[in-house]
Amino acid sequence: MDELRLAGAKAAAIMADHLEGVGDRPVWRPVPDGDLAWLTGQELPETGRALDDLLEDARAHVLPYPMGNGHPRFFGWVNSPPNPAGVLVEPLAAALNPSVAGGDHAGPHLERTVVRWLAGLVGFPHPPGGGLLTSGASMATVICLATARQRAALAAGWDAREEGLAGRPPMVMYVTEEGHSCLHKAAQLLGLGARNVRTVPVDAAYRMDVGALRAMIAEDLDAGLRPFCVAGSAGTVNSGAVDPLDEIADVAGSYGLWFHVDGAYGALGVLADGAAPHYAGLERADSLALDPHKWLGVPVGCGCALLREPAAARAAFSLVPSYLIDDNADDLGWFAEYGPEQTRPFRALKTWATLSYLGRTGVKRLVDHTTGLARTLAAMVEQAPDFELLAPVTTSITAFRHIPRPDGLDALNRAIPGAVQARGNVFFTGTRLGGHEALRACFLHPDTTERDLAILLDEIRVAAKSL
Numbered sequence: 001m002d003e004l005r006l007a008g009a010k011a012a013a014i015m016a017d018h019l020e021g022v023g024d025r026p027v028w029r030p031v032p033d034g035d036l037a038w039l040t041g042q043e044l045p046e047t048g049r050a051l052d053d054l055l056e057d058a059r060a061h062v063l064p065y066p067m068g069n070g071h072p073r074f075f076g077w078v079n080s081p082p083n084p085a086g087v088l089v090e091p092l093a094a095a096l097n098p099s100v101a102g103g104d105h106a107g108p109h110l111e112r113t114v115v116r117w118l119a120g121l122v123g124f125p126h127p128p129g130g131g132l133l134t135s136g137a138s139m140a141t142v143i144c145l146a147t148a149r150q151r152a153a154l155a156a157g158w159d160a161r162e163e164g165l166a167g168r169p170p171m172v173m174y175v176t177e178e179g180h181s182c183l184h185k186a187a188q189l190l191g192l193g194a195r196n197v198r199t200v201p202v203d204a205a206y207r208m209d210v211g212a213l214r215a216m217i218a219e220d221l222d223a224g225l226r227p228f229c230v231a232g233s234a235g236t237v238n239s240g241a242v243d244p245l246d247e248i249a250d251v252a253g254s255y256g257l258w259f260h261v262d263g264a265y266g267a268l269g270v271l272a273d274g275a276a277p278h279y280a281g282l283e284r285a286d287s288l289a290l291d292p293h294k295w296l297g298v299p300v301g302c303g304c305a306l307l308r309e310p311a312a313a314r315a316a317f318s319l320v321p322s323y324l325i326d327d328n329a330d331d332l333g334w335f336a337e338y339g340p341e342q343t344r345p346f347r348a349l350k351t352w353a354t355l356s357y358l359g360r361t362g363v364k365r366l367v368d369h370t371t372g373l374a375r376t377l378a379a380m381v382e383q384a385p386d387f388e389l390l391a392p393v394t395t396s397i398t399a400f401r402h403i404p405r406p407d408g409l410d411a412l413n414r415a416i417p418g419a420v421q422a423r424g425n426v427f428f429t430g431t432r433l434g435g436h437e438a439l440r441a442c443f444l445h446p447d448t449t450e451r452d453l454a455i456l457l458d459e460i461r462v463a464a465k466s467l
């Protein structure tokens with residue numbers, strides 16, 4: 001253990017140096033050939049190596065090549081910097097190394113608390129056992145949609161787990177074109193068929209057109225199909241739009257559909273000053289995906305599936321073989337009965353640490369700060385003749401494009417993110433929005449400043465001149 005003690009102290013110093021200096025280094029840079037060869041071409045050592053050597057290798061070949069999301073000028077996709085408290089306790093979770101499938105040890109008990117905290121933060125109902133931590137929102141979505149599928153099948157008089165879906169009317173799900181790809185992947189994985197995922201049109205603010213939703217459901221019912229789920233978004237990845245959740249809940253309620261909300265990124269946005277009206281109806285959902293590893297900054301990966309009726313998830317997943325029967329389990333049973341994972345990592349510790357370190361006010365401060373940055377960038381874009389705002393700002397994402405000339409704007413805007421990334425001063429990514437190639441910046445970093453926003457626009461101008 002002396003070796004671990006010494007190397008551990010050194011690892012802590014390396015970690016702190018890395019995090020302290022992150023803003024002084026390029027946001028991102030390509031891995032040069034020499035280090036690439038080291039990363040990809042190593043042979044498994046014949047005999048084990050010393051801990052200190054491993055740290056030196058990590059310092060030399062790994063830490064210099066981050067994805068970039070620790071940097072205050074990383075605005076790509078939806079990737080946050082790690083919260084220091086989360087970083088701190090990751091080794092403790094590894095030292096304990098439990099499987100949080102269930103049982104009477106710290107992991108499952110702490111996970112119950114963390115899930116309750118997350119539900120409470122966003123105002124989602126929390127019955128005992130009403131959720132579980134996952135690898136991310138993709139897995140949370142699989143859990144929620146599998147639960148919805150089984151509930152719909154049971155309500156129609158058959159058991160989808162036992163019989164599968166063959167020979168039954170197709171189950172139909174409704175998502176806007178702004179809905180995240182994980183909703184489609186989950187539907188495909190669950191055997192629903194991509195063709196049975198309807199694309200509901202959006203309004204000018206990229207929010208679900210609820211009149212169109214209603215008409216599509218009616219048409220599918222007339223055609224003998226089985227509408228079973230509508231998935232709204234609380235913070236789309238393209239523009240941060242929040243669907244009209246209250247109206248969607250009304251429609252879902254009137255047709256008896258499962259109402260799922262993808263709040264992976266944006267659910268916490270409800271905490272921002274003045275944002276609550278946009279989120280009205282979130283609390284009416286049957287399930288909510290919310291990723292602690294996004295806005296909160298819990299080190300990757302930690303998602304969360306919140307469930308209004310936990311028993312429905314248990315009905316969709318519970319399968320307890322004789323070697324896993326726990327006579328001492330409480331009424332809720334094991335977490336492994338509510339999802340596909342059996343061995344489950346101790347995700348709750350880093351989430352507990354992050355939430356405790358921030359406190360409710362710290363979470364709100366982070367959300368207010370980053371939504372404020374998105375609004376400020378939108379105002380800067382609107383004032384600049386060579387930029388155009390493409391969507392209203394609801395959360396912490398600003399969608400816009402560069403319009404320095406009349407033609408070739410799609411090709412230009414498509415090329416800009418890569419050209420800016422290569423310069424190393426700012427990292428952001430593009431998308432397609434409303435038929436345009438678009439630029440988007442997502443703010444999640446507590447240390448990003450308004451000065452960084454000016455640098456972003458300048459970097460775009462400079463990069464565009466070279467294209």
Ligand SMILES: Cc1ncc(COP(=O)(O)O)c(C=O)c1O
Pocket residue numbers: 077078135136137138139180182235236237262263264265266291303
């Ligand atoms: C809105 C939204 N939903 C779902 C996901 C998928 O989450 P994960 O990558 O944690 O599986 C993302 C990821 O960025 C997202 O932004």
